[in-house]
Structure formats: structure tokens, C-alpha cells
Amino acid sequence: MNPLENFRMAFESLWGNKLRSFLALLGIVIGVFAVTAMISLGQMASAGITQDLEAIAGRSIFVQPNFNEGETAESAPIRDADVAALEVLPVKVLPQLFTSAQYESKPGERRSITLQGTPGDLPRLDPTNKVARGRYFTQAEARGGLAVAVLSDRAAKDLFPNRDPIGQVARLYYPSGGRLELTVVGVLEPPSGLFGGLSSSATVYAPIPLIWNTSPFARKGQYDFLVLTLDKGADAQQVSKQVRRIFEARYGKGKFSVQSTESFQDTLRSITVILQALLGAIAGLSLLVGGIGIMNIMLVSVTERTREIGLRKALGATAGLVRQQFLIEAVVLTLVGGVLGVALAAGLLVLITATVPFFKVFILSPATILLSLAVSALIGLFFGVWPAARAAALDPIEALRYE
Structure with missing residues (x-):
């Protein structure tokens, strides 16, 4: 058989x-x-x-003070010279500045909001930022420190509930008592996906020179954070090593943290x-x-x-x-x-x-x-x-x- x-x-x-x-x-x-x-x-x-x-961060590298080692934006500021040193790499360097502010939700009641300084034309430099309405302020407006602003979707709802914010004036107050009036020129798209909540806070985006000139906490020529968007074909791991070497050569080891989105993805x-x-x-x-x-x-x-x-x-x-x-x-x-x-x-x-x-x-x-x-x-x-x-x-x- x-x-x-x-x-x-x-x-x-x-x-x-x-x-x-x-x-x-x-x-x-x-x-x-x-x-x-x-x-x-x-x-x-x-x-x-x-x-x-x-979708949230693209192919990016982030540079900030090494908070794990006790560093802060005051003890380890990022300077214009650091930005210039990074511009030789295959990246677009986007300096960021953060400060706290307040707005009046109703007469006599103030709530906190984040005021973030960025370069002009941010959506062109970093496509993960998308404008839903209006426009982003231009590089000329940013360099001139004009009183213009772009709102996150959450900030638009908080500052101007049931109203179109485009063309409106956003009145913000520094904790020290100073007032800042900004003309709203655009609103960003709301974040989406699993990590949408990470960037869904109420944020007002304004030109960095404007914050330098008005905030009692900001120092001219200094930044809190850098976003480096990688050029097409650039190797994230290799560029991260180069960025780390630049900062270590200038300030020594442990002062700054350098992380890439690809390292997050690997984790x-x-x-x-x-x-x-x-x-x-x-x-x-x-x-x-x-x-x-x-x-x-x-x-x-x-x-x-x-x-x-x-x-x-x-x-x-x-x-x-x-x-x-x-x-x-x-x-x-x-x-x-x-x-x-x-x-x-x-x-x-x-x-x-x-x-x-x-x-x-x-x-x-x-x-x-x-x-x-x-x-x-x-x-x-x-x-x-x-x-x-x-x-x-x-x-x-x-x-x-x-x-």
C-alpha cells in the first residue's frame, strides 16, 4: 500500500x-x-x-536642558551661537521659547495659557504644524517682533468661545502684571491620533522677538528648546550624535538632552x-x-x-x-x-x-x-x-x- x-x-x-x-x-x-x-x-x-x-513630531530631533541632571532653561540656555553651529547639519533649526501667561475667561477671573515663541512660516519649516484657518505669521513679521499670534485649536475655543478668532485681539497678561495684545491671524488644526493629547494644550504662538521684548522672564538671544527637522534622507541616529558632540564640545557632558523621534519609536x-x-x-x-x-x-x-x-x-x-x-x-x-x-x-x-x-x-x-x-x-x-x-x-x- x-x-x-x-x-x-x-x-x-x-x-x-x-x-x-x-x-x-x-x-x-x-x-x-x-x-x-x-x-x-x-x-x-x-x-x-x-x-x-x-504626524505629531515628524522626523525630528529635540534639544533641551537635561532636566534629569538638574539643569533648567536658566542654568542651561540655548543661545543664538548654538543655533548657528547646528545650521551646518542636514536639518532645519526651529528655536522655541516658552513662557506662562494668563487670559480673562470672564471679568475678574484669569486662567493660565502657554505663550510659545516660534520662527515665522512654521508650517513650511515643520509640516506637522498645519493651519486650519487664516495663516501663520511670516518671517518678516517674526523678525520685526510684530504683535501677531496664531492659536492652537484649544486656545481658540478658550479665548474666543463661539466666535471666529481671526482678526480678533487676544489680550494676555504676564504674571508680573504686564499686558500683551496680539492680533490673531490664524488657527492651527487640532492634533489627531493616539498622541494628539500631547499637543492639545491651549497655546498662543507668537514671534520670538516679541516675547523677548515684552516678557520679564525671557532673555534676548536665548531659547528654551530646539526642534531640528531632518532633511529628506538624513540619518537620525548619525545627526543626533553630531548634535550631541556639538553641545558637549561647547558646554561639556550632561548639560543638554538630545532625543530623536526615531528613538521614541524604537522604544x-x-x-x-x-x-x-x-x-x-x-x-x-x-x-x-x-x-x-x-x-x-x-x-x-x-x-x-x-x-x-x-x-x-x-x-x-x-x-x-x-x-x-x-x-x-x-x-x-x-x-x-x-x-x-x-x-x-x-x-x-x-x-x-x-x-x-x-x-x-x-x-x-x-x-x-x-x-x-x-x-x-x-x-x-x-x-x-x-x-x-x-x-x-x-x-x-x-x-x-x-x-
Whole structure:
């Protein structure tokens, strides 16, 4: 009897016991579905996090005083000379200045708001900043220190509820008592995605020279923070090293912190990989349970078919062929279960991509599919060995007498 005949008999046996076969492969279907879905959801989450982070910060490097070492904007200010030293790198240097201010939410009641100094034409220099209404103040307006402002979406709602802020005058107050009146020329788009909340604070953007001239806390020629937007094709890791070397050469080690969005992404990817492994391991337990179910069903099948096995051996079937038949049945069951599990996981992933905004990209990699099917086949092979060995060891004479 050749192996092809064993395949035919294995399929006939499985098809002849549809309910039993279905119940046997159900555990494999659930296990493969869970493993495939968990691995793919982890990959989709990683892609979603990366996209959201790039939408908020793009490919950027951030330079600020090293707060972990006790430095502050006063003890470690960033100066014009530092900005000039960085301009030789493949980046656009965007100095930032922060100060606190207040506004009157109603007569006699003041609330805090962030006043941020930036260069002019910021959306052109950093495309992650998008204007929803109006415009951004120009570089000429910024250099001249004109009293113009752009509002974040939250600031527009706080300062001018139920009104169009474009053309209105925003009255801000420094904690020391000074007043600043700014003509609103634009409103930025609200942040979106998982990290939208990080930049959803009420912020008024104004020219840096204006803040230097009016704020009692700002010092001319000094900045609190730098955003370096990488040129296309620039290597973030290499540029970060160059930036770090420039600041260490000028001020020594530990004064400034240099971080890139890609380092944040690497950290987040590491976390999602760990979560994937944990979730995949938990889901893999259902595969183990499914394998035990396969073994149990195959042992029942050996008992039920004892006379058939004895007849085959009496007609010349070797122990190896009998073993092969039962192994084929176990592997076929698990492979069919694996295919169904992958199909169900794909359907769930399509549904999640269509309905959950965070999961923007459908990911079901060939490697994940192959891994799921290979594991399901190995489960069938592993848990089919004992029933197959038991069937192969039956004495043909005793088997023929079995009732």
C-alpha cells in the first residue's frame, strides 16, 4: 500500500466522522485564530503608533536642558551661537521659547495659557504644524517682533468661545502684571491620533522677538528648546550624535538632552514586541489545548477502528504504514484548522481596520501565516504520534478478535 492510498483513507475517515472531526479541529481553529490575531494586532498597533508619532513630531530631533541632571532653561540656555553651529547639519533649526501667561475667561477671573515663541512660516519649516484657518505669521513679521499670534485649536475655543478668532485681539497678561495684545491671524488644526493629547494644550504662538521684548522672564538671544527637522534622507541616529558632540564640545557632558523621534519609536516598538510575545504565548495555550483534543480524538479513533487496523495488517500493511495513516489524519485536521483560524483572523483584522481609527493599516504578513500553519501542523504531528504508535503496535490477530 503506497502513501497516496494512506492519504485517501485518512480523508475518507475524517469525512465519514464529520462531527467528531469538527470538534477535534475546533480547538486548533481557536488557537490559530488567537495567535494570528494577537501577532498581527501587535504589528498594526506598532504601525499606528509610528504614524501618529510622525504626524505629531515628524522626523525630528529635540534639544533641551537635561532636566534629569538638574539643569533648567536658566542654568542651561540655548543661545543664538548654538543655533548657528547646528545650521551646518542636514536639518532645519526651529528655536522655541516658552513662557506662562494668563487670559480673562470672564471679568475678574484669569486662567493660565502657554505663550510659545516660534520662527515665522512654521508650517513650511515643520509640516506637522498645519493651519486650519487664516495663516501663520511670516518671517518678516517674526523678525520685526510684530504683535501677531496664531492659536492652537484649544486656545481658540478658550479665548474666543463661539466666535471666529481671526482678526480678533487676544489680550494676555504676564504674571508680573504686564499686558500683551496680539492680533490673531490664524488657527492651527487640532492634533489627531493616539498622541494628539500631547499637543492639545491651549497655546498662543507668537514671534520670538516679541516675547523677548515684552516678557520679564525671557532673555534676548536665548531659547528654551530646539526642534531640528531632518532633511529628506538624513540619518537620525548619525545627526543626533553630531548634535550631541556639538553641545558637549561647547558646554561639556550632561548639560543638554538630545532625543530623536526615531528613538521614541524604537522604544515603543520594543514595548509592542514584548506585548506581542506575551499575548502570543497566552494565545498559544489554546493551541496546546487544541492539540490535546486532537490526541484524545485520535485515541478514540484507534479504539473504534481496531478491527480495521487488524484487517489491514493481515492483508500486508506494515506498522509504518498504519502509523503513517494516523499521523496524516492528525496533521490534516490541524492544517485545516489552521487555515480556518487564519481566515477568521484576517476577517477580524479587516473589521478592526475599518472601524477602529487607531488601526490605520491592515497587516497580516506572510511570515505570520506561515508560522501559524507550521505550528498547527507540528501540533498535529506531535499529538498524533502516540495514537499512531498505539495503532501501529496492535497485534493483527488480537485486533481481528476485538469486539
